[in-house]
Amino acid sequence: MDLNLSESQTILRGAAREFLASECPPSLVRQMETDPKGLPPEVWRRIAQMGWPGIVVPEQYGGHEGSFLDLLVLLDEIGRAALPGPFFSTAVLAGLTILEGGSAEQKLSLLPRLCQGELFASLALSEPGLDFGLDGLTTAAATSGKGYAITGTKVFVPDAHLAEVLLCVARAGRRKDGVGVFLVKTANPGVSLAPLETNLRDKQFEVIFDGVEVGAAEVLGGKSGARAWLGPALGKAMLAKCAEMVGAGRRALELAVEYAKVRVQFGKPIGTLQAVKHHCANLATCIETAELMTYRAGWLVEQGLPWRRDALRAKAWTNEACKRAAALAHQVHGGMGFTREYDLYLYTGRMTAFAQMYGGTRWCLDQLADEMGLVREA
Template sequence: MDFDLNTEQKMLQKSAREFFSKELDSEMVREMEKDATGHSPQIWKKMARIGWMGLLIPEAFGGEEMGVTDMAIVLKEMGYAAFTSPYFFTAVVGVSLLLTGGSERQKKKLLPVVAKGKKILTLAWNETGVETACSGLSATAEIRGDHYLLNGTKTFVPFGHVADQIVVAVRTGPAGESGEDGISLFIVDRDQPGVNVEVVETMADDKSCELNFENLKIPTENMLGEKNQGWPILKSVFQVSAALKCAEMVGGARKVLQMTVNYAKKREQFSRPIGSFQAIQHHCADMITHLETSDLILLETCWRLDRGGDCAKQVSMCKAWVNENCRRLYLLGHQVMGGFGFMEEVDHQLYYRRGKAAEAMFGNADYHREAVARHMEG
């Protein structure tokens, strides 16, 4: 494979880098964390005008019809800027769910407005705190004539308080031995009676929410995919999402490396820059190794996803590797910067918090190492 970006991808990278450099700084990032919505509607509209909301959406539905690699390019720049918004769960997770499991009617109804930036989507899956666990799924939907009644609680729903539509995973049949059977997906309007949303405080300050559903009436036509066949859809979407979450992490790691090296050049101890000491130099050398290897496995994973087929083993290798190596990079940065890096006024802690949250999303390193081992057994 060719690791070089083509002309169009280089232009996309350049425009994304310039956009976030112009529109965003660390002060604004902190303001968005404190804001009730957790993001900037103004930047959201600008991104929609550029066409980024529809990067993965086919042209037939008003999108740009680009690939996973193209989306990774934009997400790396978002990670570098520590940009927070419902973008990932709208333009990646939500769009992928619709493309994978949505009916033609559902696609025609939602994808064009998502591409224009007029709808925010999210996924309500988690209940146990384990991102990939099926066995703990207990929210239910029971058929009542021409509709279902949904009851249950979902935790860690990203931007659930501002999402227009939420794809909710529930039990509609027996779980089976693995817990993967009997799962169905429904598209739910957030402002319906029976939906209660509460923002939960987290280390990443990423506007995760708890959603409680009490006898929520959902039309049967709002089912995404076939009854009891929700897990295959989720499994496919989680592959793409896990890889692209790695793109955000790699972008953030690049920024942490730059901040650490700049600090090592300027900070003096014993009348010389600390970057002149061998121990600090070795830390920085290890950091760039962690970054470059993570970027390379990410590029190969996106390349494979763009070519189709089952990429489960490759995605798991990527997520396990990026999780571990980005964490090591962040921690080495803290070693170089010392207690200064943990101060709220310093950006290093901001990236560390975001990185820790990203590690858990779509499976932590242990989960994906076990998945790789299972593939090797076959």
């Protein structure tokens, strides 16, 4: 197993870092917190021109046909820059789901526009009391006429206000565990959006589906038995979020080390104090181990080897490592790190918030126990 970046991935990382350093400074991230759309139009236009939304999409659908590791490298840099906007919701959540389960006609209809940055889409999965996964869904799609009527409430749907299409995950079919993914236009009657207030000030929404009618052609893959292919799509999205968290953690480490070098106390930089050195070393260990586990799981995906257990381990570890790393970064900074005028919160806020999303630690460990045939804790 070789986890070193290839030449093309090294070039991709360098180009992404240079672009984001120039076009996505912390001041822009703060500006987008209060912007109604949360989308910097010119930055998104250039991102689309560079082909980022279609980085893993096959060429026949307008993409660059890159590898899954290419996507992780890119998201690592996106996390390091705290890039606002709909990249994750559109390119990862929606894009990977369409790639995994869409019919040839659906891919031809949706993916070229997505790759060009013209189509915004998002995944409506989480429900009140249900974070991730496909068990316990209450949103239901009942057969109605020539299609389905969807009823239920979804929460923490990212960038729903920008999305033209939502990929709504709902119970469907006669079996209790039947699951379908439905292409629902946000303009359809019965779809209502309500913004949610979050610590990150990002664009998360509650979406209510009140008897929303969709045709049979809007069932992703043309059938309601989506569990088999949706699980892998969600697993890849989970790893993608790990990469974004690692990037944010790397920037928090850089800020902590820089601050330890210039903050003088007791007549010398605090970085010369052993306790502060330990904090920085432990912070680096957290981020580097999370990076290793994330890229190992990504390598397994790319090689076509069994990867689900490694993905669950990676997300569980990255969650806890990033929470500890965030605390250490704030300890190095002291009171300065808690002010919104300082950049640190842009990264530590994401590290801790993302630890609760797309697979919290307890959920990952429960899933891992099921995979290994172990008995869960009560």
